[in-house]
Amino acid sequence: MPELPEVEVTRRQVAPLLVGRTVASAVTSAPSHLFLTPPEELSARLPGRRTEALERRGKYLLARLDDRSRLVIHLGMTGQLFGEGATSVRLLASTARAALPPEALPGFSPDRHTHLRLHFADGGPGLFFRDVRKFGKLLLLAPGETHARLERLGPDALSAEPAVLIRRVRGRRLAVKALLLNQSVLAGVGNIYADEALHRAGIHPARQAGDLSAPECARLLVAVQAVMNRSIETGGTSIRDYVQPDGRDGGFYDERAVYARRGEPCRTCGTAIERLRIGGRSTHFCPACQEGGVKSGLADFVGPHRRAPRGGVRGS
DNA sequence: ACCGCACCCTGAGCGC
């Protein structure tokens, strides 16, 4: 799940593959929700363009092109942006993995999940965008053009000031975890780092946001930035799909305190990590290190998990 | 205005 750290690691590694190079051709896949700009338009407009800089805002990557247009890339849940020549089992379908002899790892070749292939005029390695679930987004902005998705973003989580969080929690009754996931509050926080930061700050994820004191908000923001900076140092979190653009796994998975550790002992106090559902997302926390404080509010969350009907009645 | 939740998508994993 690419969040700010994974996108930042991607930005740092992709920049040398992109900046200063001129696109020779852009090969796209069939139209889908992924293309906010139609694929045929990308294929037509990108060739001849040279990238001047690769920037990041929250979980978005923005390539500034020489004609002042901008290519916007969001990795969604399963998006992978990587250089030609990268090798990783995470770039292969499970059937292809299973067919591999042990230790063998062939170079990536584009498959049906590869939605954009950039080839460059210098003949060097290309750049691929692959996204199995198609929750990612590709968008080409004309000079001066903007997009509601970008306009809505709050300050980048890495550089935000505590005052931002203190102001935005005021009067809010929703769980602080749900507030953290709102990209208009802090851009870049996703499910993993929300859980990790709340644990680090010792704040229960179900606490009502408006109940947090100013010092708690400041502590939480410090925690967000600390876990993110540490994750960037280790190359991000590889759980299922994420790989660094050179194909290597990120290293933060081994350092996580709570995420996907239900039932395992808290590294601080040994208490078993618990899981509940907040804002429709699985939420992991240590019941000892992260005291609720608002038992009444908590009651809404510790009841039996309600599950949405799946595969239910559908019109024929 | 605020908040919870269904939806988009696909593959892994599991039970039968």
Added chain:
DNA sequence: TGCGCTCAGGGTGCGG
């Protein structure tokens, strides 16, 4: 072996 169900979640948009 294979089918069907469940689950994962970033972000949007709708309904209460």
